[in-house]
Amino acid sequence: MAIDFELSQETRAARDYYHRMASEKMRPLSRRYDEDEHEPPQEWIDYYWREGRKQAPSGGGGDGMVRGCVQAEELCWGDAGLYLTMPVGALGGAAVLAAGTREQQTRFLSAFGGDGPPIWGAMAITEASAGSDSAAIQCTARRDDRTGEWVINGTKIFCTAGRQASLHPGGFVVVWATLDRDAGRAGIKSFVVPAGTPGMKLVGLEEKLGIRASDTATLTFEDCRVPDDHLLGSAEIKQRARGSGDKGFRSAMATFDASRPIVAAMAIGVGRAALEHVKRRLEEEGVEIRYDAPPRELTAIERDVMEMEAELQSARLLCWRAAWMMNQRRPNSLEASMAKAKAGRAVTRITQKAVALLGPEGYSTRSLVEKWMRDAKINDIYEGTQQINQLIIARRILDYPSSMLR
Numbered sequence: 001m002a003i004d005f006e007l008s009q010e011t012r013a014a015r016d017y018y019h020r021m022a023s024e025k026m027r028p029l030s031r032r033y034d035e036d037e038h039e040p041p042q043e044w045i046d047y048y049w050r051e052g053r054k055q056a057p058s059g060g061g062g063d064g065m066v067r068g069c070v071q072a073e074e075l076c077w078g079d080a081g082l083y084l085t086m087p088v089g090a091l092g093g094a095a096v097l098a099a100g101t102r103e104q105q106t107r108f109l110s111a112f113g114g115d116g117p118p119i120w121g122a123m124a125i126t127e128a129s130a131g132s133d134s135a136a137i138q139c140t141a142r143r144d145d146r147t148g149e150w151v152i153n154g155t156k157i158f159c160t161a162g163r164q165a166s167l168h169p170g171g172f173v174v175v176w177a178t179l180d181r182d183a184g185r186a187g188i189k190s191f192v193v194p195a196g197t198p199g200m201k202l203v204g205l206e207e208k209l210g211i212r213a214s215d216t217a218t219l220t221f222e223d224c225r226v227p228d229d230h231l232l233g234s235a236e237i238k239q240r241a242r243g244s245g246d247k248g249f250r251s252a253m254a255t256f257d258a259s260r261p262i263v264a265a266m267a268i269g270v271g272r273a274a275l276e277h278v279k280r281r282l283e284e285e286g287v288e289i290r291y292d293a294p295p296r297e298l299t300a301i302e303r304d305v306m307e308m309e310a311e312l313q314s315a316r317l318l319c320w321r322a323a324w325m326m327n328q329r330r331p332n333s334l335e336a337s338m339a340k341a342k343a344g345r346a347v348t349r350i351t352q353k354a355v356a357l358l359g360p361e362g363y364s365t366r367s368l369v370e371k372w373m374r375d376a377k378i379n380d381i382y383e384g385t386q387q388i389n390q391l392i393i394a395r396r397i398l399d400y401p402s403s404m405l406r
C-alpha cells in the first residue's frame with residue numbers, strides 16, 4: 001500500500017487561504033465570543049457565508065477528506081468555537097451523506113451551496129440517559145399509517161449548532177430515534193427534521209467550559225411530524241448475524257468514520273496554536289530549543305517542547321491516514337478512532353503544558369493560551385470519548401463484537 005503524505009498543490013493553496021482567514025477573521029473575534037457565550041458571531045457567520053465558503057481554491061486530486069482536515073486544523077488554529085458556528089451541514093450533513101440516498105442528499109444539502117440566508121445542519125443523538133451508549137436511545141419515531149408521516153417524541157441534549165439548525169429555514173437537525181425500544185440498536189433510525197417543523201422546540205442552551213462561541217442546545221420533540229421520505233435509510237428492523245451489525249445503525253455510525261478525523265484535525269489546530277505561542281514566547285525570552293543536542297544535555301523545557309511537537313506530529317499523521325483511507329474508499333473506523341483518541345489526548349496535554357510553561361502569563365486572559373486549554377478538552381469528549389474510542393480500537397484489533405467488550 002503506497003502512502004504519500006505530500007499534500008497536493010491545491011490543498012497547500014487551500015491551507016494558506018484558510019490560515020489567512022483564521023488569522024485575519026477569527027483570531028480578532030476569539031476573546032469576544034468566548035465571553036459573550038450566547039451571542040451569535042454574526043460578522044463571522046456573514047463573512048463565511050458571503051465570501052469564505054466561495055473563495056477557497058477548488059478541490060481536485062481526490063484528496064477531499066485530507067483537505068477537510070487541513071481546513072479544520074487551520075480554522076481551529078484560528079478559533080475552535082467560531083469554527084463550530086460556521087453555516088455548514090456539519091454532522092447533520094455528514095449523516096445525510098453517510099445514510100441518505102442520492103435524491104435525499106440533493107434535496108437536503110443543495111441549499112448549503114445556495115445564495116439564500118445562512119443555514120446550518122446539526123445532529124441530535126445524545127439524551128440524558130444515552131450518551132456513549134447510543135443504543136439506549138429513548139426518543140421514539142412512530143409511523144402514522146393514515147398520513148404516512150413519522151411522529152417523533154423525545155428530548156435531545158448537547159446538540160452542537162442546534163439553535164441555529166432548528167431555527168433558520170433551509171437548515172435541519174438529524175434526529176436519532178428508535179422505532180422499537182425492544183429491538184436495541186437495530187431499531188434506531190435517523191430522521192431529517194427541517195428547521196421550523198412544528199413540535200421541534202429549542203428549550204435551552206448550555207453554559208460551557210470551552211468552545212463557548214458554539215451553541216449547544218437542548219431540543220424537545222413533541223408529536224413532531226416529518227414526511228415519510230425524511231427517514232435516512234430503510235425503516236426495516238433487521239437483526240443481523242454477529243459482526244455484520246444492523247445496516248441502518250451501521251450506516252448512521254458511518255457518519256463518525258468521516259467526522260472523527262475532522263475532530264482530530266480540530267484538536268490538532270488548537271494544540272498547534274498553543275505550541276506556536278509557547279515557542280514564540282520562549283524565543284522572545286532568549287530560550288533556545290537545541291534539536292541537535294544529545295538527550296542527556298537537554299533542559300526540561302527543551303524536552304517538554306519536543307514532546308509537545310512529537311505528540312502533535314503523530315496525531316496529525318494518524319489523522320491524515322484516516323482521512324486518506326476514506327478518500328480511497330477503504331474502511332477506516334479503526335484509524336478514525338485512533339486519530340480521534342490520540343489527538344484528543346494530545347491537545348489536552350499540549351495546552352495544559354503550554355499554560356504551565358508560561359506560568360502566570362499562561363493562566364491570565366491577557367493571552368489566548370488559557371482559552372485554548374479550555375477549548376481543548378471537548379475533543380476528548382464528543383464524537384466518542386477517549387475511553388469509547390479506545391474501546392472501539394480494542395474491539396477492531398481483537399475482532400470482538402460490542403457484546404463481548406464493553
Ligand SMILES: Cc1cc2nc3c(=O)[nH]c(=O)nc-3n(C[C@H](O)[C@H](O)[C@H](O)COP(=O)(O)OP(=O)(O)OC[C@H]3O[C@@H](n4cnc5c(N)ncnc54)[C@H](O)[C@@H]3O)c2cc1C
Nearest residue numbers: 123124125126130131132158159160382383385387388406
Ligand atoms: C460541547 C458538547 C457538544 C456536543 N455536541 C453533540 C452533538 O452535536 N450531538 C450529539 O448527539 N451529542 C453531542 N454531544 C454529546 C457527546 O457526544 C456526549 O457527551 C458523549 O458522547 C459522552 O456521552 P455522555 O455525556 O452521556 O457520557 P457517558 O456516556 O455517561 O460517559 C461518562 C464517562 O464514562 C465513560 N464511559 C462510558 N461508557 C464507558 C465504557 N463502556 N467503558 C469505559 N468508559 C466508559 C465515558 O468515556 C465518560 O468518561 C456534545 C457534548 C458536548 C459536551
